[in-house]
Amino acid sequence: MPGSPYTDLDRPPLSAARLRRALVAPYGPWSRLELRVETASTNADVAEAARKGEPEGLVVVAERQTAGRGRRGRVWQSPPRAGIATSMLLRPGEAAPDRGWPPAPPTGYGWLPLLAGVALVEAVTRLAELDATLKWPNDLLIDGAKCAGILAEAVPGPGPGDPPAVVLGIGLNVTLRADELPEHPTGLAATSLQLAGASATDRDPLLRALLRSVADWYDRWRAAGGDAVASGLRDAYLAVCGTIGREVRALLPDGTELTGTATTVDPDGHLLLSTPAGERSLPAADIVHLR
Numbered sequence: 001m002p003g004s005p006y007t008d009l010d011r012p013p014l015s016a017a018r019l020r021r022a023l024v025a026p027y028g029p030w031s032r033l034e035l036r037v038e039t040a041s042t043n044a045d046v047a048e049a050a051r052k053g054e055p056e057g058l059v060v061v062a063e064r065q066t067a068g069r070g071r072r073g074r075v076w077q078s079p080p081r082a083g084i085a086t087s088m089l090l091r092p093g094e095a096a097p098d099r100g101w102p103p104a105p106p107t108g109y110g111w112l113p114l115l116a117g118v119a120l121v122e123a124v125t126r127l128a129e130l131d132a133t134l135k136w137p138n139d140l141l142i143d144g145a146k147c148a149g150i151l152a153e154a155v156p157g158p159g160p161g162d163p164p165a166v167v168l169g170i171g172l173n174v175t176l177r178a179d180e181l182p183e184h185p186t187g188l189a190a191t192s193l194q195l196a197g198a199s200a201t202d203r204d205p206l207l208r209a210l211l212r213s214v215a216d217w218y219d220r221w222r223a224a225g226g227d228a229v230a231s232g233l234r235d236a237y238l239a240v241c242g243t244i245g246r247e248v249r250a251l252l253p254d255g256t257e258l259t260g261t262a263t264t265v266d267p268d269g270h271l272l273l274s275t276p277a278g279e280r281s282l283p284a285a286d287i288v289h290l291r
Helices: 016-023 042-051 109-128 203-223 233-242
Strands: 032-036 057-060 085-088 133-134 139-142 145-155 165-173 247-251 257-265 270-274 278-282 286-289
Touching: 016 032, 016 203, 032 042, 042 057, 042 085, 042 165, 057 165, 057 270, 109 133, 109 139, 109 145, 109 165, 109 203, 109 233, 133 233, 165 203, 203 233, 233 257, 247 270, 257 278
Parallel strands: 032 057
Antiparallel strands: 057 085, 085 165, 133 139, 139 145, 145 165, 247 257, 247 286, 257 270, 270 278
């Protein structure tokens, strides 16, 4: 049947009902899940919901994005049902007394994309049985090639002094073939779980594992008041970050570049870079691993 989601048997559609049963309260950690056949951007959809007052815990999943976004306005595209495209609505600045969560300070929000990276590694390692690492701050690498990206965006609160919401988006290449891979503007090769030899490429269990892992780490981080050290998040991130100890080139937001050795990620989530001119703390940068 032309246009049917079942015409490509390697890429079956997701089931909204099954995902909701597994992931939405009272049996799962999220409050609401929307599955869309196509949308421009899951991050944009969740940001719009945040502006309308949607409470924390919304998850939007798309079978296809027509204008998915990456860092610095880059495009993240994938054929229908060939990957996972999902965004979550978090409100870390709001207390949740029923869960024992105090408000997290805005200075800790930079850990949220790193938290998503840890969750991605856990899901891919456990289900796809692949060795995955993270390139600070937001890329999942397999054999040095990019397989997933993360984008966190703040949405201003409704009034002055109100804490912002955070939209946390994840895009994972699952069954993309070699001729379908996107080009990366910094020259980093792309890959997919299938091309990397994954033992499993079923998106349903992958998505469930990913969203449960994000929720678990978010719970730990919130319970610790947004403290990445006390929650164990910093140690977990350092254990899977392939940037640490590498010679790197950092492309800074102002267009300048730095070259040095990445030594660690500090308690604020900043990358520390040892350069000939001394140590630099980088809150944001595009990182290129050098040989």
